[in-house]
Amino acid sequence: MQIYIGTPPPGELQGVCLKQRADVTVTDLEELQDLLNVNIEKNKHLVTGSVQAKVLKWGEDVKEFLPAPDYILMADCIYYEESLEPLLKTLKDLSGPDTCIICCYEQRTMGKNPEIERKYFELLQMDFESEKVPLEKHDEEYRSEDIHILNIRRKKNSRNFPL
Numbered sequence: 001m002q003i004y005i006g007t008p009p010p011g012e013l014q015g016v017c018l019k020q021r022a023d024v025t026v027t028d029l030e031e032l033q034d035l036l037n038v039n040i041e042k043n044k045h046l047v048t049g050s051v052q053a054k055v056l057k058w059g060e061d062v063k064e065f066l067p068a069p070d071y072i073l074m075a076d077c078i079y080y081e082e083s084l085e086p087l088l089k090t091l092k093d094l095s096g097p098d099t100c101i102i103c104c105y106e107q108r109t110m111g112k113n114p115e116i117e118r119k120y121f122e123l124l125q126m127d128f129e130s131e132k133v134p135l136e137k138h139d140e141e142y143r144s145e146d147i148h149i150l151n152i153r154r155k156k157n158s159r160n161f162p163l
């Protein structure tokens, strides 16, 4: 099973559904559900596994999404301060010891963005280990110096593992 946090752009959706024959749940806020369903509809001819859209507001109960998925993919979800703690709570509640979290983000340099990024990593390292995917391993067409991809896993001694 794979889960997205944040509306996936159609290209991401295709990649995951096609290559992995995965059961995918794409998640976002209530008001984004129509857009998620448009994306699913536009790509359904490419889907070899299953895909569904669901509401998941970061920080809220994740019981209906358990057991922990194999992968959590998050693209461009680190961008406003109030969301950092709820977002990390969701990652913690949703992930198990074998869950691979792939986090892609754009490094923004304007205004509060560097501080938001710094705080995200400060909170992240409390329960997770992360490793940067080197730029030369990114897709040749889409790679860019300001786009980063991280592989994230729960630390072995991290608590609150969902039962």
Ligand SMILES: C[S@@+](CC[C@H](N)C(=O)[O-])C[C@H]1O[C@@H](n2cnc3c(N)ncnc32)[C@H](O)[C@@H]1O
Pocket (backbone or CB within 6 Å): 005, 006, 007, 008, 009, 027, 028, 029, 032, 056, 057, 058, 074, 075, 076, 077, 079, 083, 086
């Ligand atoms: C910058 S967009 C990125 C969208 C997409 N993943 C992409 O890369 O184009 C961030 C997404 O996070 C969602 N989001 C923001 N706050 C959220 C929250 N508290 N709970 C759930 N989703 C949230 C937004 O609705 C939006 O779809």
